[in-house]
Amino acid sequence: MTTETNTALAAALAHLRQNRDRHLRELDEFLRIESVSADPTKTGEVRHAAQWIMLELATIGFEQVALHETRGHPIVTAAWLHAGPDRPTVLVYCHYDVQPPDPLAEWVRPPFDPRHEDGRIYARGVGDDKGQIFIHLKAAEAWMASAGRLPVNLRIFFEGDEEVGSEAADEFIGEHPELLAADLCVVSDTGMQDDEGTPAITYGLRGIAYFEVRVSGPFQDLHSGGYGGAIANPARVLVEMLAGLQDEHGRITIPGFYDKVRPLTDADRAASAAVPFDEEEFREQTGVPQLWSGEEGYTYAERISARPTLDINGIWGGYSGEGAKTIIPAWAAAKFSARLVPDQDFHEIERLVVDHLRRIAPPEVKVDVRIIHGGAPALTPLDHPAVAVAARALEAAFGKAPVFLRSGGSIPVVAALRAHVGLSSVLVGFASPNGNFHAPNEWMPIANLSGGMEAVVHLWGELGEMTADQLGRR
Template sequence: MTSQTDTVRMTDAALDYLREHQDQHLAQLDAFLSIPSVSADPERVADVRRTAEWIVDELSRLGIERATLHETSHHPIVTGEWLKAGDGAPTVLVYCHYDVQPADPLEEWIRPPFEPRHENDRVYARGAGDDKGQLFMHLKAVEAWMKTAGRLPVNLRFFFEGDEEVGSEPIEQFISDHAELLQADVCVVSDGDTFDDEGTPAIGHGLRGIAYWEVKVHGPRQDVHSGQYGGGVDNPANVLVRMLASLTDADGRFTVPGFYDDVRELTDDERAAYASLPFDERAWADETGVAQPMQGEAGYTLRERLSARPTFDVNGLWGGYSGEGSKTIIPAWAAAKISTRLVPDQDHRKIERQVVDHLKAIAPPTVRVEVKVIHGGAPALTPLDHPGVAAAARALEAGFGTAPLFQRSGGSVPVVAALDAHLGIKTLMVGFANPTGNFHAPNEWMSLRNIRDGMASLVHLWAELGAMGADELRG
């Protein structure tokens, strides 16, 4: 058992190590970012693999055990572990992804995307923020502990994926096949950003799920003349828009029966956390180009509606004639892509069925309706009173010098929902990219400050979590 003063002394030694080796680490980061691990590009398959191998070598060099490259249906997954923190010490799973977005349009990059450029206290390169830079920071925080204390204060397992930017297809299977390599008391995902570019860190503790359908309404055998048949043949496009319009009421609430049954209400703490987030509605509307935010569900603020409430959207709508001029037809069919964003504790499979049944039930007998489920994903939420949240908050405050803000995200991250569903592991999203850092765009960057303060936060985080018992952390 390590005493508290020992932990403080060891943490300081690890932080000193990071300061002393900063130049060396940045040069190594450049080497890592130079490998073009573009998962979407079939010509980069060997580069993606080379990046995975680079990580395996690095984990092994740091003394991480069973560092392994796993073949999958697509790009490799890398795992490794260090489990010598002692009896009752918690185990933390670390997730990042090592693949990157394609770099085009290439001509908009000031320097080529895989030749890192250092300027304005920033590192510019594809993957600098999303997500290779953050993965690298995890490696260096581990190195700092291993090279100074010769050990980690907590058990760590690593889970690094190469398909995040193309939909994470292999992970669900991998998680269910390899529970023994991933089992942990909590997961830390670093694939997000800080709250702002002025050094305010953030902890993400919730994500929305999704359900997605394609609806097709069939009418006459083929397009028919609207002058000859109009008034007698029901128009599939008219029917489709009528059906879709009936799915929301004036407040934007979804009308499918049972849809809200499992929605978990916000707690007072959560509402207070939302209220404490700086948010300028006018600036938000300007940024999107809309005249004003929509009315939305009564009783919820805009910020709450954007991440803690479910939504419904028509994502695409087509059918009939859309060429130049006019063509007087009743189209043979019309179709739409529709989706809902889901929140805890909605079950995407149940919602998928409800919507299929509802659409069939409201279709008039004059048409035939086909509904296909395209894909779905579960929502995830780590309660604000989860003991890991407080530990992460202390670590981020120690690293950045500013207390973090807590946020739920409106989007979905497949790995977070899959870890919860298969292994019951809750996730803390602790991200270090800069919010304006051009991820998925030309001239992606991360600030040296976020790299430095983020690595320091991780050094603190392992000490904070290591000071808790596994039972305590599981909450």
């Protein structure tokens, strides 16, 4: 690193430390916006979050700050392209929408009223993913405020549909490649390795295929005494169909489901084994009596990241009130989703699942299957030049070398950017691995926020020392 860069970097880091209290207040303001993308009544709040970001971007000094209408929620783009044509251009991707906050009763404090306690911030979206957007905003602010410039050309691509499947973002990528043109995408929507400050680079993501199935029988609920035995119970049919989708070890029984699954290589298995995985700690985090043995022949770490899985996300139908209602319910429904791995094609999996459910639907009921959303799995080659740079930046900020992970989660745009724009992504994320992402009392350590900002400041500094060609401009 040149002395000039070093001096500028030190000034940017100093700016972060001097403005820390203000930053936390601003983050609380951002977290109060109820940007729940799945909830149609929150459409205005989701837009409000996009507008809040736009004002931040403009204030920091980004140009071409734009809100793009989509068939979903708005997409925000911006750019600062004055680092020089030979410098790398980096696209930053995050999402500003959040998961629904229910069950509300289980939150210690309301989900959109941030609580600072024991070095943590509790709020819906603080880890997934508004806190990470904020890290990027403040890292850019630090460079711009202290040096008047960024070391790299930076483009911004923030979406508001990630928690509902990123379909609008997927379309946007196909339609606006010019706004996303870059040498590398940096994605911050993942976590660190632990809460002891060990950073992580995620190099694999699972894809997803999400479904809703509804089994309908009679016009209306029927008396189970008068009809039980001669009318197929839709709830029974549903549980039979769902139970039949997996064997007792969780292995998915849908014909063709595993056909395209890329077998784990020895290198994959060695990388997975190298990451510390404390079974007892994992169990305690979740509170289950015992971990699930699951698919045979794979470790826990492999099963939650590198193998496909299927989970029922919700089920409902009939009477759930107090006491007894002796009915055959008119219908019962469930949401379920499969996590996919390379090289499973989510469109193909959707077809297989729908065909299978239609095939096994008994004639006494009507079975409707809806595809809710899908996303492709992704892998970043570990020898991509940006991976080493990101590792140095993380080590500089956190004082520890990062581990390399495959995540069990899904970020649909990563595969779409690869497919449509040819972009490689490096996933550098700062959430806590235990941070209740899709659960009540989501939280993030304040140390991750400040460490994350410093790591991104370092990352732009490190990447700015490279030429675009060195980074592998296509």
